Amino acid sequence: xxxxxxxxxxxxxxxxxxxxxxxxxxxxxxxxxxxxxxxxxxxxxxxxxxxxxxxxxxxxxxxxxxxxxxxxxxxxxxxxxxxxxxxxxxxxxxxxxxxxxxxxxxxxxxxxxxxxxxxxxxxxxxxxxxxxxxxxxxxxxxxxxxxxxxxxxxxxxxxxxxxxxxxxxxxxxxxxxxxxxxxxxxxxxxxxxxxxxxxxxxxxxxxxxxxxxxxxxxxxxxxxxxxxxxxxxxxxxxxxxxxxxxxxxxxxxxxxxxxxxxxxxxxxxxxxxxxxxxxxxxxxxxxxxxxxxxxxxxxxxxxxxxxxxxxxxxxxxxxxxxxxxxxxxxxxxxxxxxxxxxxxxxxxxxxxxxxxxxxxxxxxxxxxxxxxxxxxxxxxxxxxxxxxx
Numbered sequence: 001x002x003x004x005x006x007x008x009x010x011x012x013x014x015x016x017x018x019x020x021x022x023x024x025x026x027x028x029x030x031x032x033x034x035x036x037x038x039x040x041x042x043x044x045x046x047x048x049x050x051x052x053x054x055x056x057x058x059x060x061x062x063x064x065x066x067x068x069x070x071x072x073x074x075x076x077x078x079x080x081x082x083x084x085x086x087x088x089x090x091x092x093x094x095x096x097x098x099x100x101x102x103x104x105x106x107x108x109x110x111x112x113x114x115x116x117x118x119x120x121x122x123x124x125x126x127x128x129x130x131x132x133x134x135x136x137x138x139x140x141x142x143x144x145x146x147x148x149x150x151x152x153x154x155x156x157x158x159x160x161x162x163x164x165x166x167x168x169x170x171x172x173x174x175x176x177x178x179x180x181x182x183x184x185x186x187x188x189x190x191x192x193x194x195x196x197x198x199x200x201x202x203x204x205x206x207x208x209x210x211x212x213x214x215x216x217x218x219x220x221x222x223x224x225x226x227x228x229x230x231x232x233x234x235x236x237x238x239x240x241x242x243x244x245x246x247x248x249x250x251x252x253x254x255x256x257x258x259x260x261x262x263x264x265x266x267x268x269x270x271x272x273x274x275x276x277x278x279x280x281x282x283x284x285x286x287x288x289x290x291x292x293x294x295x296x297x298x299x300x301x302x303x304x305x306x307x308x309x310x311x312x313x314x315x316x317x318x319x320x321x322x323x324x325x326x327x328x329x330x331x332x333x334x335x336x337x338x339x340x341x342x343x344x345x346x347x348x349x350x351x352x353x354x355x356x357x358x359x360x361x362x363x364x365x366x367x368x369x370x371x372x373x374x375x376x377x378x379x380x381x382x383x384x385x386x387x388x389x
Contacts (some may be wrong), residue, residue: 053341061384064290064317070106073133099222103162130158147190183248196259269295290317294353328356
């Protein structure tokens with residue numbers, strides 16, 4: 001073998017031993033720069049069926065939407081419409097959404113105005129929930145006052161009560177200062193009781209994803225979401241833990257067995273086994289799925305069993321907000337509804353849970369449940385019809 005050939009062979013063999021082959025670039029030249037996580041938008045190479053569900057198989061009652069917002073904690077004034085009803089109705093007609101339930105209907109005169117603009121002006125298309133009047137929560141006569149306000153709202157046309165996560169995480173003895181008021185504070189007992197007497201379901205949002213109670217660091221699976229919305233974090237300070245909040249809500253549910261509690265966001269969507277224990281223990285506990293198909297769809301086998309078992313107690317919801325661009329998983333429109341329909345009706349795998357370029361809640365995708373027609377009918381409308389007569 002000539003000197004040139006020997007040297008050429010040695011160089012070639014050395015490159016192969018290093019994991020290279022002729023024509024390959026080294027690691028240093030192949031990777032030009034690191035990609036910031038915020039700029040990372042991987043395109044899936046998985047070849048799987050993609051089913052377009054443009055319209056729900058059965059008419060839908062969306063029990064979790066936000067068409068209006070009240071001025072704020074303890075403040076007065078009229079509600080603010082996200083958009084006029086005329087912009088919402090065409091989407092509803094295209095997607096087969098028969099009715100939307102506006103959970104944040106406000107209170108007092110603002111509630112009555114909202115009922116007039118939406119519910120009475122478009123019968124059967126919109127339903128409205130009342131919110132508590134926390135402004136007087138520190139006054140001695142508050143328990144009776146709040147119960148009376150719920151009864152007035154019912155007489156005005158309100159179909160239920162909405163309790164936001166402010167109870168337990170934001171509301172304090174002096175509204176914004178002092179100690180946090182617990183969910184199971186006895187001053188609210190008359191409120192829960194009157195809802196039961198009037199057959200008004202209580203839509204209650206308690207706690208948030210578990211990651212919201214952890215440090216915003218490299219171990220937090222919702223780092224990007226919390227980094228974009230640091231005010232959503234309930235880590236540290238005097239905030240109770242996720243489980244402390246859940247246990248307080250369960251004490252309320254147990255104390256008021258004649259009141260139907262619709263636990264929003266599947267109550268605790270990241271632990272369906274625990275939610276199952278709660279539902280087995282409390283017959284007056286219902287759940288809805290708004291803004292939680294991201295959690296349900298990454299555990300599709302467990303979620304399918306959950307839907308099979310509790311098919312009479314699960315309601316359809318999206319947590320939709322018209323023009324709510326900061327939370328893509330909640331932006332009302334055709335794209336959002338189609339994802340929900342695809343999740344419930346098909347067995348498609350590995351698709352986006354929100355109409356966004358990047359996953360807004362966590363870096364994962366979801367799979368569909370392929371529910372039977374019998375279960376779909378209950379989830380889409382029958383269960384809600386039963387509870388919101």
